[in-house]
Amino acid sequence: xxxxxxxxxxxxxxxxxxxxxxxxxxxxxxLIRGNHSFHEITEIVCRVNExxxxxxxxxxxxxxMLAGSVFAMxxxxxxxxxxxxxxxxGNNNPVGWAWDxxxxxxxxxxxxxxxxxxxxxxxxxxxxxxxxxxxxxxMTIFAVLxxxxxxxxxxxxxxxxxxxxxxxxQMGLWPNFRSPLEWDVFAVNTYLLVSLLFWFTGLVPDxxxxxxxxxxxxxxxxxxxxxxxxxxxxxxWVTYEKAYQILxxxxxxxxxxxxxxxxxDFAVSQLPGWHTTIFPPYFVAGAIFSGFAxxxxxxxxxxxxxxxxxxxTVKHIENMNKIILLTGSLVGYAYAMEFFVAAYSGxxxxxxxxxxxxxxxxxxxxxIMVSCNVITPQLFWxxxxxxxxxxxxxxxxxxxxxMWFERFVITVTSLHRDALVSSWEYFVPVTEVLFLLGTFGxxxxxxxxxxxxxxxxxxxxxxxxxPQANPHxxxxxxxxGHGHGTAEGAGGH
Amino acid sequence: xxxxxxxxxxxxxxxxxxxxxxxxxxxxxLGIAGIGATLAAGVGEHGxxxxxxxxxxxxxxxxxxxxxxxxxxIEHVVRSQWSAVFKRIGESMAASLPLFAxxxxxxxxxxxxxxxxxxxxxxxxxxxxxWFLSNEFFFGRAVFYFxxxxxxxTLLYRFSVxxxxxxxxxxxxxxxxxxxxxxxxxxxxxxxxxxxxxxxxWLMSLQPHWYSTIFGLYYFSASILAFYAxxxxxxxxxxKAGVLQQAITIEHYHDLGKYLFGFTIFxxxxxxxxxxxxxxxxxxxxxxxxLVRLHGGWEYVSYALPVLHFFIPFFFLLSRHVKRNPKVLAxxxxxxxxxxxxxxxxxxxxxxxxxxxxxxxxxxxxDITAIVGVTGIFLAVMGVFLSKNxxxxxxxxxxxxSLTHENY
Numbered sequence: 001x002x003x004x005x006x007x008x009x010x011x012x013x014x015x016x017x018x019x020x021x022x023x024x025x026x027x028x029x030x031l032i033r034g035n036h037s038f039h040e041i042t043e044i045v046c047r048v049n050e051x052x053x054x055x056x057x058x059x060x061x062x063x064x065m066l067a068g069s070v071f072a073m074x075x076x077x078x079x080x081x082x083x084x085x086x087x088x089x090g091n092n093n094p095v096g097w098a099w100d101x102x103x104x105x106x107x108x109x110x111x112x113x114x115x116x117x118x119x120x121x122x123x124x125x126x127x128x129x130x131x132x133x134x135x136x137x138x139m140t141i142f143a144v145l146x147x148x149x150x151x152x153x154x155x156x157x158x159x160x161x162x163x164x165x166x167x168x169x170q171m172g173l174w175p176n177f178r179s180p181l182e183w184d185v186f187a188v189n190t191y192l193l194v195s196l197l198f199w200f201t202g203l204v205p206d207x208x209x210x211x212x213x214x215x216x217x218x219x220x221x222x223x224x225x226x227x228x229x230x231x232x233x234x235x236x237w238v239t240y241e242k243a244y245q246i247l248x249x250x251x252x253x254x255x256x257x258x259x260x261x262x263x264x265d266f267a268v269s270q271l272p273g274w275h276t277t278i279f280p281p282y283f284v285a286g287a288i289f290s291g292f293a294x295x296x297x298x299x300x301x302x303x304x305x306x307x308x309x310x311x312x313t314v315k316h317i318e319n320m321n322k323i324i325l326l327t328g329s330l331v332g333y334a335y336a337m338e339f340f341v342a343a344y345s346g347x348x349x350x351x352x353x354x355x356x357x358x359x360x361x362x363x364x365x366x367x368i369m370v371s372c373n374v375i376t377p378q379l380f381w382x383x384x385x386x387x388x389x390x391x392x393x394x395x396x397x398x399x400x401x402x403m404w405f406e407r408f409v410i411t412v413t414s415l416h417r418d419a420l421v422s423s424w425e426y427f428v429p430v431t432e433v434l435f436l437l438g439t440f441g442x443x444x445x446x447x448x449x450x451x452x453x454x455x456x457x458x459x460x461x462x463x464x465x466x467p468q469a470n471p472h473x474x475x476x477x478x479x480x481g482h483g484h485g486t487a488e489g490a491g492g493h
Numbered sequence: 494x495x496x497x498x499x500x501x502x503x504x505x506x507x508x509x510x511x512x513x514x515x516x517x518x519x520x521x522x523l524g525i526a527g528i529g530a531t532l533a534a535g536v537g538e539h540g541x542x543x544x545x546x547x548x549x550x551x552x553x554x555x556x557x558x559x560x561x562x563x564x565x566x567i568e569h570v571v572r573s574q575w576s577a578v579f580k581r582i583g584e585s586m587a588a589s590l591p592l593f594a595x596x597x598x599x600x601x602x603x604x605x606x607x608x609x610x611x612x613x614x615x616x617x618x619x620x621x622x623x624w625f626l627s628n629e630f631f632f633g634r635a636v637f638y639f640x641x642x643x644x645x646x647t648l649l650y651r652f653s654v655x656x657x658x659x660x661x662x663x664x665x666x667x668x669x670x671x672x673x674x675x676x677x678x679x680x681x682x683x684x685x686x687x688x689x690x691x692x693x694x695w696l697m698s699l700q701p702h703w704y705s706t707i708f709g710l711y712y713f714s715a716s717i718l719a720f721y722a723x724x725x726x727x728x729x730x731x732x733k734a735g736v737l738q739q740a741i742t743i744e745h746y747h748d749l750g751k752y753l754f755g756f757t758i759f760x761x762x763x764x765x766x767x768x769x770x771x772x773x774x775x776x777x778x779x780x781x782x783x784l785v786r787l788h789g790g791w792e793y794v795s796y797a798l799p800v801l802h803f804f805i806p807f808f809f810l811l812s813r814h815v816k817r818n819p820k821v822l823a824x825x826x827x828x829x830x831x832x833x834x835x836x837x838x839x840x841x842x843x844x845x846x847x848x849x850x851x852x853x854x855x856x857x858x859x860d861i862t863a864i865v866g867v868t869g870i871f872l873a874v875m876g877v878f879l880s881k882n883x884x885x886x887x888x889x890x891x892x893x894x895s896l897t898h899e900n901y
Contacts, residue, residue: 025670026574026890256762268773275774278706280766333685337706344693345704346621347778381678 074438113291372402527866
């Protein structure tokens with residue numbers, strides 16, 4: 001319905017995707033700009049993966065080397081932690097949990113946007129998800145890996161981590177099944193496994209495309225084995241679509257349950273500031289909030305550098321910003337409700353905890369959290385701001401910062417003032433910055449490898465939302481259909 | 494993105510011969526009789542139980558109208574196209590919200606002492622809560638809630654009806670749709686806050702020592718679930734009365750069924766979150782809520798709710814065939830509505846014994862008169878709004894997409 005608008009778009013793919021089209025009362029603008037054929041989509045996406053190794057752009061090599069060296073530093077840090085123990089952190093007597101858990105919750109939360117995009121938006125028939133889901137799912141996998149690293153390293157005697165699993169042993173020792181920390185082990189592992197399966201299932205047709213296009217033997221072997229014999233027959237597609245839908249239906253409750261269980265880590269306790277009944281939905285909203293911000297942070301530069309502006313248009317950015325606005329407001333609702341109930345309850349300890357957050361020794365952390373999570377995302381009410389690439393990027397960074405501080409506020413400020421004044425202590429990090437940095441190294445190293453070798457856009461799905469994928473497309477009547485390749489849409493070539 | 498202009502439905506006015514056009518009289522009569530009988534018992538010597546019956550019926554039915562308002566606001570904000578055929582039905586429910594201000598009067602004038610212990614009891618904790626739980630502030634808030642709900646409920650209906658007359662003026666028609674979208678975004682903000690605080694005021698403060706941050710969400714989840722069931726049943730009944738025969742299809746019912754299924758899970762999730770955290774931490778300030786619900790016969794309701802309000806409808810609605818078969822879906826909707834009443838009964842009624850005392854599970858004749866009365870009045874007013882204008886927004890720009898809606 002918006003075709004009149006779209007024909008007026010300039011022909012330059014560098015700016016076409018950034019032009020904001022007017023908001024219509026009805027109808028949807030084309031998800032992909034530039035009237036691309038199926039083949040052109042393949043070309044745009046595969047170009048990055050198919051460049052010869054030696055022709056990798058210099059900035060990219062620099063980036064991966066930087067991330068790799070930070071990752072290597074993380075390896076060294078783990079060795080140091082293994083040798084010295086958690087004494088290298090600033091954790092003290094009341095503050096037994098600090099950056100280790102903050103980083104864990106931060107990363108596992110980021111992962112949730114990927115599953116939301118790939119599973120929940122799929123179940124809600126939100127077709128714009130096809131342009132961003134692959135990227136976001138990859139982000140999920142690596143974020144969950146980073147989260148697992150944090151939680152595996154926080155245990156103290158990390159060489160005993162296998163006791164987290166209920167392995168039968170001669171001492172008859174079992175983990176405490178009543179502890180949400182133990183549920184976390186199962187929740188996060190299940191989440192990693194299902195996300196990986198979901199991601200891989202979506203990748204199979206695209207691996208086949210890469211396999212069929214390549215002329216280099218090692219690539220043919222590499223993509224060929226990953227494509228698992230995909231031929232793009234109807235039978236394959238029927239099975240694929242069914243499997244995809246079932247995985248989506250499994251992932252949707254899974255993603256909610258994972259962060260619910262993470263919230264239980266805090267909320268089942270009796271500590272004011274941790275124990276409150278709104279925690280499960282509030283944590284889920286916050287996780288999606290932080291995850292979408294991270295998708296923006298990663299996607300906005302990538303769409304410019306990799307030439308994907310026709311596929312990830314300003315409309316996608318706007319939609320993601322709306323979800324950031326929604327989930328940010330939900331998080332704001334939870335803050336407000338916690339605050340109100342602390343005042344309403346007449347419970348002195350609750351009241352103290354919340355006043356102490358605002359005006360106590362960690363007041364700065366609290367106000368960073370509120371500014372970045374509740375105040376600045378509200379700017380997305382304005383269409384001008386949520387359709388501005390620069391503003392979206394800056395605000396997404398704010399959200400990343402704010403959500404890290406949210407976990408810091410919850411974890412550290414609730415602990416640092418215990419019930420007795422003798423158990424009050426200020427927490428100061430020692431080497432933890434390297435810990436956080438190291439997880440970023442792990443994340444970006446994996447992510448950059450993914451960008452280099454795997455298709456960052458779900459090609460087969462994007463082809464499915466092109467106008468010519470609709471059997472009633474007008475172009476077929478005008479004879480334009482030929483050459484747009486019907487078979488190619490099936491992931492061949 | 495349909496390129497074909499679909500023929501608009503013509504069976505859009507409720508025929509005078511149908512039961513619907515007599516609904517205002519029947520519902521109004523039943524309503525006045527039911528509410529009258531309940532309140533007559535309420536002012537009597539043992540009137541407390543009757544006032545609780547009234548509050549229960551009020552909260553259960555208000556939830557449906559409020560959820561209708563929230564649903565409309567959301568559909569406008571997200572420019573939902575599939576649901577355009579149902580919009581006027583939802584608007585008729587939301588437009589009846591001013592009526593609830595009237596229905597609130599018996600609670601404010603007759604019921605405060607019987608219902609809310611904080612109005613006349615005192616102890617150390619209640620004194621700390623006085624800033625919030627005082628008559629003046631309580632009534633001030635209620636006025637604000639009803640103002641907001643009436644404003645948005647009425648205006649959404651009015652603008653939508655005005656759009657009906659703008660068949661040829663496409664620009665004006667689109668302006669209304671775009672304007673309502675912005676209006677609804679503002680409305681959502683107020684709606685979330687007023688709904689949460691109304692539930693805290695009217696339901697949570699029945700047990701004035703108790704507090705739970707998720708309570709507003711609990712009432713929301715219960716209400717929106719009941720709303721989807723009610724919307725489905727009303728649209729089926731309208732079809733039976735001879736309107737929208739072609740407009741509402743299996744595809745629409747399928748989606749409503751999915752929402753019913755989804756919010757069944759959502760309700761269970763919220764209810765479980767509240768129970769699990771209170772049970773696990775076992776702090777006396779909070780366990781009070783479940784303590785009264787685990788004695789005096791209430792334990793059977795407490796154990797039954799997860800089974801009857803979650804497991805059974807969950808497995809029932811899981812199947813695609815159920816959602817696509819209107820007759821079977823109708824059973825699920827009636828069942829969900831009944832369980833909604835049980836759920837709100839479980840929230841309200843255990844407090845009927847008075848503060849600190851355990852009440853016993855009992856069903857009184859005033860429960861029947863109260864729910865018949867409040868529902869009757871609600872249906873009557875909704876019926877007036879439905880029959881006054883077409884039952885579908887015929888010039889809604891999103892209608893043609895909705896008429897050809899398919900699940901795929």
